[in-house]
Amino acid sequence: xxxxxxxxxxxxxxxxxxxxxxxxxxxxxxxxxxxxxxxxxxxxxxxxxxxxxxxxxxxxxxxxxxxxxxxxxxxxxxxxxxxxxxxxxxxxxxxxxxxxxxxxxxxxxxxxxxxxxxxxxxxxxxxxxxxxxxxxxxxxxxxxxxxxxxxxxxxxxxxxxxxxxxxxxxxxxxxxxxxxxxxxxxxxxxxxxxxxxxxxxxxxxxxxxxxxxxxxxxxxxxxxxxxxxxxxxxxxxxxxxxxxxxxxxxxxxxxxxxxxxxxxxxxxxxxxxxxxxxxxxxxxxxxxxxxxxxxxxxxxxxxxxxxxxxxxxxxxxxxxxxxxxxxxxxxxxxxxxxxxxxxxxxxxxxxxxxxxxxxxxxxxxxxxxxxxxxxxxxxxxxxxxxxxxxxxxxxxxxxxxxxxxxxxxxxxxxxxxxxxxxxxxxxxxxxxxxxxxxxxxxxxxxxxxxxxxxxxxxxxxxxxxxxxxxxxxxxxxxxxxxxxxxxxxxxxxxxxxxxxxxxxxxxxxxxxxx
Ligand code: HEM
Numbered sequence: 111x112x113x114x115x116x117x118x119x120x121x122x123x124x125x126x127x128x129x130x131x132x133x134x135x136x137x138x139x140x141x142x143x144x145x146x147x148x149x150x151x152x153x154x155x156x157x158x159x160x161x162x163x164x165x166x167x168x169x170x171x172x173x174x175x176x177x178x179x180x181x182x183x184x185x186x187x188x189x190x191x192x193x194x195x196x197x198x199x200x201x202x203x204x205x206x207x208x209x210x211x212x213x214x215x216x217x218x219x220x221x222x223x224x225x226x227x228x229x230x231x232x233x234x235x236x237x238x239x240x241x242x243x244x245x246x247x248x249x250x251x252x253x254x255x256x257x258x259x260x261x262x263x264x265x266x267x268x269x270x271x272x273x274x275x276x277x278x279x280x281x282x283x284x285x286x287x288x289x290x291x292x293x294x295x296x297x298x299x300x301x302x303x304x305x306x307x308x309x310x311x312x313x314x315x316x317x318x319x320x321x322x323x324x325x326x327x328x329x330x331x332x333x334x335x336x337x338x339x340x341x342x343x344x345x346x347x348x349x350x351x352x353x354x355x356x357x358x359x360x361x362x363x364x365x366x367x368x369x370x371x372x373x374x375x376x377x378x379x380x381x382x383x384x385x386x387x388x389x390x391x392x393x394x395x396x397x398x399x400x401x402x403x404x405x406x407x408x409x410x411x412x413x414x415x416x417x418x419x420x421x422x423x424x425x426x427x428x429x430x431x432x433x434x435x436x437x438x439x440x441x442x443x444x445x446x447x448x449x450x451x452x453x454x455x456x457x458x459x460x461x462x463x464x465x466x467x468x469x470x471x472x473x474x475x476x477x478x479x480x481x482x483x484x485x486x487x488x489x490x491x492x493x494x495x496x497x498x499x500x501x502x503x504x505x506x507x508x509x510x511x512x513x514x515x516x517x518x519x520x521x522x523x524x525x526x527x528x529x530x531x532x533x534x535x536x537x538x539x540x541x542x543x544x545x546x547x548x549x550x551x552x553x554x555x556x557x558x559x560x561x562x563x564x565x566x567x568x569x570x571x572x573x574x575x576x577x578x579x580x581x582x583x584x585x586x587x588x589x590x591x592x593x594x595x596x597x598x599x600x601x602x603x604x605x606x607x608x609x610x611x612x613x614x615x616x617x618x619x620x621x622x623x624x
Contacts, residue, residue: 182205199508222561224562274580294590295612309416425483433597443469464538465538482513486514590614
């Protein structure tokens, strides 16, 4: 029998053998780790997909007129996180505030991106200018901090005179229209109010009435933009094949022409006026101080603020008036609280005095919880795969906070279907502090999350508070006929969801303030 003679492990050949052994064990260990990672991948929690998805179009046709409502129904069936297929896009919708906080705040560095939207990015913000649809780069940061500064609690006093005189005008328009026509649709007057507040803050002037031709034109332009931002008007984002349609019909060229020929020149006129005006204003401060933006960038920032402020404030007020019309008992408590303040202080409460009106604060918060201004906020996207509570959210997913659903979770709000202002009586923080503070101290989620959270919370809250106090210091609200405003339906305006159009009576009551 022949034996193979093995080399002896002397000093000379021990080193290569040991190196080989180490290399083999490294390769083996890496292979095991790879395998175990592969195994771990299979232990990710599965994000459920609602059943009604069709090939290629996915859930697009199943969302219905009010996607927020449909998504709420799916959350109820499938849990706090769901996966929708929207053509080529992967949507992740979340209705649990704790999970949403982890996604948008804890992982904010990766999830503060906006999904690519051809209209918003290429056309509206000319390839990334402005703040709402641009990506969180250096330019976005300086622009956003300039906006935060303009609208911050520190400077709110500067805006109060415009907001207060706008509130007085708003209520006198409501009362006049009720007397003239037997009822009022509050929406267009609330649009003038919202537009004047932000226009005043930016350009230092306001529009006198809802018939003002410049106001009508600006409103039309802002509404056209929000309509173009709606899901169904930007289909090539979901179905690239539809770019063929774009190639032949040039609809985006038409939108570009609309903006370039109508919108921008009209808007540039206001920017130019602001440059030439006496004294300081926000437009000048954007170009001359801090961020030193170009004229074009300044125009885009102003445009973003006008578009963002034009729908949100009127829609919030439209809901508040509709809800209050259903609750004369709450109206009674609110008016008593305001009257008591006036008797004591001999003046109307201003935003400053809010802490002395706990029931009014709670009522406004409850209205915004009960019927949020937007049902799905503004979408974010993630620039890399993120792992949250064992859910793997792949890079490039569109992440949606399901606000309407979140506001109706019984583990977050007791008896969520009931309108109950008292639920906030122990959380009287400003909405700005609540939204920017600890998760446990948030009141509602209407202003979004993390780095992209609405930069105008404080300004918006002062607007809504001022209009609310003015309405109930002078009036009570009744339905204009036997038909009460409908609180169960809604109209999708692109980003905001408003109540279905209605009329109410705003009837002058005996005023304790003269
Ligand atoms: C009650 C009124 C309002 C509500 C409910 C509201 C809600 C929101 C929400 C949900 C977002 C998206 C946040 C996110 O991406 O997570 C947002 C963003 C924004 N809002 Fe508001 N908003 C209101 C009023 C206003 C007003 C009056 C202005 C302007 C004066 C404004 C300016 C903006 C801007 C510029 C952004 C984009 C911020 C960014 O992308 O970095 N909002 N708002």
